[in-house]
Amino acid sequence: MTVAAKHVIRYVVWLGRALWRQLTSMRTALILLFLLAIASLPSALLPQWYLNQTKTATYIKDHPWLGPILDRLGFFDVIASPWYSAIYLLLAISLVGCVTPRTIELVKQWRAKPGRAPRNLSRLPHHAVVTASDDPAECAERIRIALRHKGFGGWRAVVRTEDNGAVTVSAERGYLREVGNLVFHLSVLGLLLTMAIGSLFGYTGSILVTEGDGFCSSAPVAYDNFAPGRMVDGTDMAPFCIQVQKFEAAYDANGMAKFYRVQLGVQSGAAVHSDRYTEHMLNINDPLRIAGQRLYLLGHGYVPQFTVRFPNGDVRTYSAPFDPQDAMFTSEGVVKITDPPGYSGDAARKNQLAIVGIFAPSGLVTDGILTSAYPEMLAPAVAIQVYRGDLGLDAGQPQSIFAIDTRQVDKGLLVSQGRKNLNLGESMTLPDGTVITFTGAKNYVSLQTSYDPVQGFALLFGILLVGGILTSLTIKRRRVWYRITPAAEGGPRLSTGSRVDIGGLARTDEAGYGAEFGSLVALAGAPAMTPESAGEPAPLTEEVPRSEKERVT
């Protein structure tokens, strides 16, 4: 290898190390946390594709200059944008880089003894001198035993004798704080990971099912809407089948729902496609959990039904779910008749019918406008406008099930045949003799299936997260040292007994140590008669912590 190559390698290693050190520093973590917070905000301030497509599209249309730029930059899908991912990836790496050495350090320290006493205890942020009546060795042992007592905080204490004969007690407590802190940080990492895995391998699917109908979850196409994770291809979904047997709801006098629920017949595992069903009452806030999948009752609505007598004499029944617009279930929707009998080929496509309108379970007409007065079906009514023509379904673009494509109307391909308000059993006759009769309505339920293979881990990490942070924030990391010398050195007055120098250092919450330090001092013996305090009652004052010192060790 040439010298130059060696240089390059050395430089790359150096650069890598420097970058790594930068990335895993506390400062970087802090900045990344901030960036994450700031980067989250656009998703709350701007409409997002995944939350509301129409709103987002409208916003972009209303801001012709800025909208498309923001869209290209991912501002309408912040969570999936590269810059958002970059921030949390960097944070995750920084976390790994930060937590790993600390874990190793913690394991090493697990058995280590509290460190030697600093030479000059009076320089520590907390310091006191007291006298004790027993001699140094006894005094040290007494202090050590007292400190180790659980009621006193379970200090880890060790007695040493220094070269000059002074006996010292070094004690430390709050080791669990670091454990809690690491558990917390590891759980953050774990949560990031579980959320990522869950969104890659999980999926959700939603579907509206009319009372009396059923549905099987065997493939994505079974759903009205299917949102797969990136690693889901829809081939190995564990299927289950349901039958919507009976929908129940109860309302108070103001029309506020007391509850709603649905009686299901459920098949899963080997029972699928047999005729055996297990009964299950599905409630809101209480999903049915089947083989890792969850089935939710998200909402409900009405499916108005129409009987249509065509000019050729055929009579058929049509229905479609309508979308509730208010708490009283005034609903909007459309019944699309794509294959009118009596026509063939191109003529059939040009004579499609659409019954567009409003359904009200308890109809109330004011100024010609139909609304619902109560959510229950007491006096069902519809206000419909019928269109004939090409619905435009062949264009390949997916259409809303609740609306017609108004562009077809604008183009003159769909033509209004008149409008009318109908009560139950009433009919409307179109110019060509088609008779449309409103024959009632059924209930539908909107259901959702969710699958997330790792959400149990998310819960586990959530619990560890809270446990870790509680441990970390409530346990105080404290150190105290006692240096015990024979009191005789102090003068002839005291022939037995000891002089105890006490120094305290807190690694966290220095100022809060004061009170506790007092009891650590009291533990050693009576206050020494020092010149300063001899004459007057001692001033009771919180000492000022020398704050920059708190992290020197």
Place this chain on the structure above:
Amino acid sequence: MIDPTFSHLSDLAFEGAMAGYLVALVCHALQMASHHVRRQSPAAAATPALVAAGGASMTADTLSDRSSAADGAPAGEAEPLGRGTEHRHTRFAEQIGRAAVIVTVIGFACHVLALVLRGFAAHRPPWGNMYEFTLMITGAAVATWLVVLWRNKFARPMGIYVMTPITVLVFLAGTVLYTRSAPVVPILNTYWLNVHVVAISLSSGVLMLSGLASAAYLGRLRYDARVAAGVVDPERSATRLPAADKLDRIAYRAAIAGFPFYTFAIIAGALWAEVAWGSYWSWDPKEVVALASWVVYAGYLHARATAGWRGKPAAWISIVGLATIIFNLFFVNMVISGMHSYAGLN
């Protein structure tokens, strides 16, 4: 379903709370204003020096308000005082400060009563709409403030920093956000939601106090800086705010009490979302901003452990945290419609 008597009584109690807080504000303002004539006597100034030299005795109540003699806060009778006028001013400040606390307690009692009566009126827990929710948060903030006062008497003069924003929020609750007592939709009527909402509002209240203490801390730092620069003569206009490090400590304490609680609250929300919406986390705007607040407070705790970020920068982070919480409470609920749009303001 709605009991009009309870509903009406609740409104009365609310007015009681509002009145209590307003009077408390006036008292705090008077207490702050009374500083201009105060002069520190030489004896009081000498006390801290003695302490530093002695260092021999530490007792359990080192944190008592006696030490506040060194902060320029009222020290009661213990403080040796020179002339009569100064004494009167200090006495006045002391008394008006005490009065502020008393009316705050009365206001708080009414505040709690207003919530309880709302619950009776609608036969459900009183956190079903923005009005009630805001009362919960501000109630939690006042409760935290009272706990701080109970533990640290010296903190009283920072009342103006604490009670001003809280009173404004309570006022907004009673005017802009007010909604008639009403039942809630079934999806809101569940166990985890109750846990979640209670935890979020109480922990937000605690965190709010942390931010306000940080604001007071910055106020005191500014004062200290102006004294150091010679712009303000401490002899002539002593501040009544507690020493900066004490304010900082109150902010920190509140943050470490509120943060785990807030963490738990978000997790409880995720548990509820799992049974209600089909996914424990949906990146709903409310969730996203809650996450941002959480991250900001994590940043605050980090800042306090990072050289060069302690003190002023950390305090600013805490205030940003407060801003995100208020933003989430008002802006996100009222302006942005996500799945959390149950504000009941239409």
